[in-house]
Amino acid sequence: MMNIPLNITKTIHDWIFSIMPEMAANITEWVLIAIVYLALFAVAGLYLVLLERKVAAWFQLRLGPNRVGPWGLFQTMADALKLVSKELTSNDRIDKFLYNLAPYFVIVTSLMAMAVFPYSKQFQGFDINIGIFFLFAISSIGVIGILVAGWSSNNKFSLIGAMRSGLQTISYELSVGLSILTMVLLTGTLQLSEIVEIQRTGGWLILQGHIPAIIAFMIFMIAGTAETNRAPFDLVEAESELGAGFHTEYSGMKFAYFFLAEFINMFIIASIAVVLFFGAWLSPFGITEGITWFPEVIWFLIKVLIIIFLMMWFRWTFPRLRVDQLLTLEWKYLLPLNLVNLLIMAIVIWLNWTI
Template identity: 80%
Template structure:
């Protein structure tokens, strides 16, 4: 049963076309805002649990059953806190910066095909759109660091600019390697190719595995997470670019970090692991089954990113840039050429 189609027809039968379209868009926005909030709160709790597991601690276990309401309590605390700042800040840019980070993350989430019907924005340049949106998000970080008029925030913002510009190349090239296999930038078509021939990470042999490994390293750096957390290096810069933020504005930055991690994992799930497709070849039209498989794969990749954080020490800025420009970028370019030759010669495999 196509739920979205039924809702669409019901709305258009009740009200004029223009009004129905507006109501439809508002409903979609509310659904995605709900997903955004729930995913952010759950991932914060998951991060704490994973950190506790790696460090042989208990983690949150007081508020609610097994600490399940701890992040909800923290969110309420942040909402109720006073929005303090510095009198030397550029007020307009200081207040604008958090919305850049949140809005770009929300726009990126709208592209993911949770099921065949559950996709808000299926654009024919989907991969390109995601890369472009991620580039805009760093503007919010740069604005936050500069407008705060704080030297630690400014250093964090400058590091973010350097890091994002560098690692965007590897993210883009690793995704382009897989786009060569499918011949399309549209996410729904990339999933269709995998529905017919199997996951791309299997179809693409070793070059696909190399592309996935590079994507995970570069994607972790894009989200400013350890071991690439120079942007928010607590031992050096306080809170980094959001040192001068408090209350809900700080929560926006904090939430955006976890949502960006979800976005990076969701892209990997869609491009490499078949998005909502079952690993067992089950194709029955059960609405929630696709969402289940999408979330299971995404959470597995998120766990891998959390594993990175609690295993590896932080890199120095010179090590960070050497890793990208001396190793990842040349490897990515060679891998792209090998994949192009494989596609040209018809060497990809299908099941």
């Protein structure tokens, strides 16, 4: 079970093992952990939607949601209840099996990715020595849900949106991977907890790696925003061209799954950036010891929210790119720059110029 340093956790652990056989107790603990992550998933998704609306209102000099609950805090909960109560509709010629399966591809892969992040020294659901590789693999599966949704909907706009998503993901996955590989080269490990420990003694990796690390972060943010299909890279859901893109034919909770997954994927991209570049849960005021009275998980969430705000800033600042501009940016600029930056990082490490 998650090693959260609370007496209540140990008490629950001991109680479960005292009343059940070992296998049943382990399964029960896995179910409890899954419930914790599902709750985190739901709460994070709902309130990132609220944050998006507030940030958009701030940029456009509006108030945003302010009626349902204090400061509009319950607005997204009301929207979720509305989606739960809506009728599930579809056209007559869909591929029913794939149509119903697609939303779960997207939602399950996002949930699995959240499990490997070290939210604090003790709060990490799944710590494996190939954590970065695991994130690569899981993020590659997520796009299958979008492709399946577009194909099975029997709608030309859905299919075009799905094809765009596949094209965009294949292209920008290279830049995301190479920017992460640059930092893996610096740390020498794929395990997320070890990457954090390296920053405990040597400082944030964005400082240890000098200019190559800063370039890697900038490329990662651009490519990561494209990976989440957010503006200015939202050609997958271009409203003026495709209606709602790949989820045009979805309604109710099935539509909500796609909508929620977009914001959770934004949380995942921000979490990767925080772990690889900004010390994860480590305090910025004392990398070695931190502020003991301030919960580590709060530092992690503060950093993640700052990165998410930056991604939202992109959305409400830049216009949508054309398809040719999207591909030109990746293949002519980001990819060559990434390869050169990876070589420079290797030289920096070879000459021992890191902090």
